[in-house]
């Protein structure tokens with residue numbers, strides 16, 4: 048059934064559980080990054096159409112919030128079942144739409160159905176607290192407070208292109224479990240997967256208006272939505288530049304700002320100390336840097352290596368990559384690295400590479416580099432005056448920077464404007480914690496690659512990498528709800 052839905056070439060927008068044809072004949076073509084073939088087209092909506100969605104979401108909120116958590120999570124079982132049943136269709140769609148290799152696309156689908164099941168369970172375990180006035184100086188037993196979590200209202204989900212299913216679904220379910228409604232603004236690349244998500248929730252029987260889906264030009268649809276005073280939370284994953292633009296638009300509102308959950312760019316450093324297990328570090332760093340062509344916010348984007356083991360590390364890393372990465376057609380099950388998302392990404396990589404080479408970097412690994420199909424590139428002799436030391440390429444290029452000791456590693460890692468994740472490889476747990484404590488990031492991996500999962504773990508960034516917990520079942524549900532407190536005043540208890 049999903050197959051026929053995917054096969055239509057022009058998609059409508061989702062309003063009150065109905066697919067509506069846009070007023071104008073303006074569509075945005077989604078082309079496959081692999082060969083520019085047309086995957087489908089999503090509508091370019093106008094403000095009037097967005098207003099209809101906002102009003103529908105607000106109306107639906109008044110009914111949805113009054114349902115029990117049990118009723119709200121019941122629907123999710125059907126959603127995850129449909130995703131499992133349609134796993135091959137969804138896998139093929141992700142491959143076509145964003146060029147992700149077969150295995151990674153399939154894993155994304157299965158991981159998403161597990162996320163839904165887990166969130167549904169977790170939602171049932173979100174309770175409140177009981178607080179006693181007698182705990183605070185000057186009070187006796189006269190007051191008891193009971194807290195519970197209540198929804199925020201209409202939330203806006205803006206997912207990125209790189210995990211069109213897996214980054215989008217938590218933004219929906221993390222909001223609807225505590226009683227919010229959602230307007231999903233589909234990204235341009237990945238937008239068709241978002242439309243399919245809408246169809247899955249519709250088939251599963253989600254109430255009208257609880258999920259509305261819109262698409263269009265960012266400076267029309269996106270800006271209009273974030274300025275709307277009906278939107279009580281904005282859950283955005285994407286680049287820092289776009290987030291700063293969103294913040295500026297939000298401040299044009301006349302009311303107080305909404306809850307902002309931002310998962311943004313990163314320049315994750317992987318620190319390898321001289322006592323590290325080289326095999327473990329190269330296996331993890333190769334995967335962490337190059338899987339899905341480095342198009343992950345948590346991709347390892349620089350290695351800070353102890354100078355005494357640099358030669359051995361590079362030799363092993365090059366060997367590891369050559370043995371494990373096959374560039375090619377993402378539909379081919381043997382392919383481990385497909386195209387980058389668009390020509391702009393490929394051009395940016397080449398620009399950073401040229402700047403580094405002009406300033407003295409050496410290429411220690413490079414393969415086929417044809418248009419968007421780029422084999423992993425490893426650069427050594429990278430110095431801090433090179434752009435590749437600081438900028439986020441979002442493509443398969445990895446700079447290696449030498450360090451004298453752990454303090455220099457911390458210093459260089461923290462000079463970045465970003466603070467998403469970092470990893471530390473060492474056999475000395477005290478050194479690992481010494482470094483982890485001092486890194487200015489949301490999450491430090493000790494002897495493992497940078498990664499968001501498993502999806503019950505919290506995930507957040509600091510500095511220009513974001514704000515708020517944007518993932519991690521319990522943490523996201525809490526971020527998308529607020530505490531309401533009921534105080535019982537007792538008499539004669541002082």
Ligand code: G3H
Pocket residue numbers: 209210342343344345497498499500
């Ligand atoms: O693009 C950012 C993603 O949240 C990274 O997720 O660590 O599961 O690949 P991942």
